[in-house]
Amino acid sequence: MEKFGFTEQEARAFIHLSEARDLFAELTEEADPTARLRTIVWRDTHTFEHFRALFRSLAMRVLQRDYPEGWGYAGDDEED
Numbered sequence: 001m002e003k004f005g006f007t008e009q010e011a012r013a014f015i016h017l018s019e020a021r022d023l024f025a026e027l028t029e030e031a032d033p034t035a036r037l038r039t040i041v042w043r044d045t046h047t048f049e050h051f052r053a054l055f056r057s058l059a060m061r062v063l064q065r066d067y068p069e070g071w072g073y074a075g076d077d078e079e080d
Contacts, residue, residue: 004059004062005062005065005066006058006062010058010061010062013058014055014058017051017054017055017058020051021048021051024047024048024051025048028043028047
């Protein structure tokens with residue numbers, strides 16, 4: 001929780017999501033251990049992209065909570 005700034009619920013979701021992604025990767029490798037590059041790319045873009053989207057969603061919750069006004073360079077208000 002401290003490492004990523006998660007709440008307890010977010011940390012639990014992260015752990016379950018990580019385990020699900022790993023198990024799904026194992027299942028897809030078992031289904032076709034000799035997959036060709038085309039099949040591997042299809043699986044990555046059509047399946048694992050959804051896991052990445054869920055991880056991004058968790059990260060955005062933390063960022064929005066820690067930086068409610070955004071982050072990045074904000075010029076001086078006094079510059080004219």
